[in-house]
Amino acid sequence: MPIRLRDREYWNPYLVGVALGLVVLLAFLLTGKGIGASGAMARLTAWGTHLVAPDWTEANGNFKWFFHKGAHPLDYWLVYLLVGTAIGGLVSGILGGRNRTEILRGPRAGRGLRLGLAFAGGILAGVGARLARGCTSGQGIVGGGLMSVGAWIFLMAVFAGGFAMAWFVRRQWT
Amino acid sequence: MTTGPIHLQDLLGMPLGALVFAAVGFLFGFLLERGGFGDGRNIVAVLYLRDFRVPKVMFSAILTLMAGAYLLGALRVLDLTAIDAPHTWLLPQLVGGLIFGFGFVIGGYCPGTAVVSAVNRKLDGLAYLAGLVVGIAGFAVAYDPLADFYNSTARGAMTFPGWLGVNPGWVLLAAALFAFAFFGFGNRMEAYWARKAAAPAGREAESKAPAEEARS
Numbered sequence: 001m002p003i004r005l006r007d008r009e010y011w012n013p014y015l016v017g018v019a020l021g022l023v024v025l026l027a028f029l030l031t032g033k034g035i036g037a038s039g040a041m042a043r044l045t046a047w048g049t050h051l052v053a054p055d056w057t058e059a060n061g062n063f064k065w066f067f068h069k070g071a072h073p074l075d076y077w078l079v080y081l082l083v084g085t086a087i088g089g090l091v092s093g094i095l096g097g098r099n100r101t102e103i104l105r106g107p108r109a110g111r112g113l114r115l116g117l118a119f120a121g122g123i124l125a126g127v128g129a130r131l132a133r134g135c136t137s138g139q140g141i142v143g144g145g146l147m148s149v150g151a152w153i154f155l156m157a158v159f160a161g162g163f164a165m166a167w168f169v170r171r172q173w174t
Numbered sequence: 175m176t177t178g179p180i181h182l183q184d185l186l187g188m189p190l191g192a193l194v195f196a197a198v199g200f201l202f203g204f205l206l207e208r209g210g211f212g213d214g215r216n217i218v219a220v221l222y223l224r225d226f227r228v229p230k231v232m233f234s235a236i237l238t239l240m241a242g243a244y245l246l247g248a249l250r251v252l253d254l255t256a257i258d259a260p261h262t263w264l265l266p267q268l269v270g271g272l273i274f275g276f277g278f279v280i281g282g283y284c285p286g287t288a289v290v291s292a293v294n295r296k297l298d299g300l301a302y303l304a305g306l307v308v309g310i311a312g313f314a315v316a317y318d319p320l321a322d323f324y325n326s327t328a329r330g331a332m333t334f335p336g337w338l339g340v341n342p343g344w345v346l347l348a349a350a351l352f353a354f355a356f357f358g359f360g361n362r363m364e365a366y367w368a369r370k371a372a373a374p375a376g377r378e379a380e381s382k383a384p385a386e387e388a389r390s
Contacts, residue, residue, distance in 0.1 A: 011226045012214075016209035017234020022233070023205065025199045025242040032179035032256050035284035038310075041303075045310040062317040070302070076185070080192040082289065084199025085206070087288030092207035101295040102176050104213050104282075118214075118301035121281015122288070125274050126309020131324060132270025132294075134260055136284040137202075139267070143260035146241025147333040147345050150262030154271040159221075160338040161275020163340065167279050168328060173218055 006095050022055040033077055036138030039128035040082035042066075043073040051127060060128065117172055178252040203290050212290045214298060221279050224367050226360025233353035240346050264327035283303065321387025 003011065025035050046063040049056070050073065058067045066073035093099040105114035129135040132154045134143065140158070143151025183191030209231050210216040218227035246252035278284060280301045283291060286305065291299025313320070335342040 007201055009334040010210040010227075011208045013209060013230035014207075014234045016205050017231040018238045019240025020202070020205050020231065020235035021242060023201045024239050025246065026245065028257055029178040029246070029252055030180060030182045031194060031198070031332055032276045033195075033258055034200065034369060037284070037289065038306075041285050042310050044316070048307070049314070051310060053311045056183050059320055060317060061359070062314040077192075077195045080195035081202070082236060084196035084201075085203035085286060086199075086289050086293045087196070087209040088200035088203030089212060089295040089379075090203075091200075092204040092213050092345045093212055093290070093294035096207070098212060099294045101297065103297045104215055106215065115301045117304040118281050118283075118298040119308075121277040121283070122286045122302040122305020122307075123277070123309035123312065124277030125281060125284065126277075128272070128274030128277055128309075129306075130310055130313040131320075132268070132274060132319065133263065135274065135286070136232070136278075137286045139260055141235050141239065141370070142234075142286065144236040144256065145243060146254075146259040147240065147255050147335060147342060148260050148262060148383075149329065149334060149337055150267045151260050152334075153262075153264060154274075156269040157268050157271025157277035158275040162218070162273040162279040163275075164220045164272075165279045166218070166278045170222070172226075172280075173282075174216065174222055 008097050020141065021145065024145065025094060031077070032167070034138065034142035035081060036078050036134060036142070037082060037085065038126075038135035039138060040078040042124070042130060043076055043079055047073045106171070109172045114172060158167070177250070179256055200292070202286070206287055206290045211283075211287040212294050212299070214287075214291065214296075214302075217287060218279050220284050220360075223363045226357070226364060229353075229356050229360060233356060236282060237346070237350055237353055240342075244342050244346060245331070257275065259331055262329040262332040263325070264302075264322055264329060266326065269323075277309075312365075326355070 003015075024169055038100055046057055046066045047083075047126045049063070050058070050067070056062050066076075070147055090099070101116055103111050105111070125135070132139060134151075134154070136158065139154045181196050186194065206212070210227055211231075216225060216227055219265075220228045243254060244250065247254045274284075283299060283302045285306055288299045288302040292303050317324070334340075334345045338345075
């Protein structure tokens, strides 16, 4: 199977998975840290609420750590990583001819339904990721690979929750 | 004496240190997009047993990481005790995972893939990210009454080898067997849908052919 950067086909999923694992191993060797996404989104959110309500944000039990000892919430490795993730995804999308304005949805779903459910799903994912202290990257891949019991509980619960809810939103996807 | 991690970000200082993380993120985002995860339809398809890209990528990554970390640790190239591994809170991670899973199939993304989707101008990915920010802020607003539950059933750095008292090699073997069984099941299901997609078209062609003959 040829591997091309200007490729309209997706790459083999096993190859992508092994490459992802090697990237995290490289990150371990170079930095002692893995990868993550929801932590950076939480810091962006706290940065936003801090603009509006600085005292509330700095006193909040969930957000105050981001401002510990005068720290800036965006001066953190996960935030730098997220910036790189956005650029990497953009470059791959442009090279693959997939960078265009659209609403991705199933054949039976309208635009409004799709956007509404995407927003609602994002809310639930935000609550779930904060409660579980991570998402599919930081908990799932890194924690799963480091054999963390909590990470595997999280991962199995994600699939269980997804399968349990799939029937109810089938009109959106199938 | 182990050699890694070398903490390159500290050696370089700021702002160069930030670039190390951005470079790791670049590869992460590039691979997510290349895997097809800038499109939520490819992500949720596993929940309808149609396309198994998500578990194939995810478990390949986890197995590579498990085997690699085990090997580099055994060779003393990497000091695993110096890695920030996620700690365990049993119930918050169970309940958080379920809620996250609901959001996963309703919204079509997880946080990292939504970023990759949104930067490629997918408005559904952007809507998911907007919801994500609202959900994170909502959790912070509701934090005080949730704090007891959030901090309950804490088990620290609980790992399968430590908990079960076995060599990590056995955990790697069990995870590999689980993943390969999942891959095998996924391949069978993907073949089933491919056959099903091909079958009605074949019947249609057969039923059409005589009619066209009659017309001519």
